[in-house]
Amino acid sequence: MPSLRIKRVYEPPAPDDGVRILVDRLWPRGLRKDAAALDYWCKDIAPSPELRKWFDHREDRFDEFKQRYRLELKSNPALAEFRKLTKGKATLLYAAHDEKINHAVVLAEYMRALNAKKR
Known part of the structure; x- marks a missing residue:
């Protein structure tokens, strides 16, 4: 069974x-590539630039x-x-300050739901 976590990069x-x-x-910002200790950088799974700018990390x-974002993911x-x-086992890394209101939270929920359907 896959294990999916999220945390700040x-x-x-x-x-x-x-x-x-x-x-x-x-x-x-301000992160050296070696300090990130990444296995992959999946830019294309992130929200579109237009959606990211519109959202602007606003809680409302x-x-x-x-x-x-879920609609974007369906056709991504x-x-x-x-x-x-x-x-x-995987950890999704994100840079946003808010641990609850960010795209990685949505992506992790989306992936967990997909994995649950495939069982």
């Missing part, structure tokens, strides 16, 4: 992270953002490859 790597995947379209837009050609990367 600025947190130090941990032995139980599994595959470390950055899911941001833009590289995190989060419910609408979730709906729009990068999803098939991303599913392969997250088959085992």
Whole structure:
């Protein structure tokens, strides 16, 4: 059974992270590539630039953002490859300050729901 976690990319790597995947379209500010300890950088699984700019990490837009991002994910050609990367233990990394209101939360929920349907 796959294990999918999320955490800020600025947190130090941990032995139980599994595959470390950055899911941001833009590289995190102030972070050296070697410090990130990434296995993959999946830019194309992130929200479109238009959606990201519209959302602007505003709490009042989060419910609408979730709906729009899920629609993007349904037709995202990068999803098939991303599913392969997250088959085992994986940690989705993001740079946003808010741990509850960000696209990685939505992506993790979406992937868990997909995996539950495939059982």
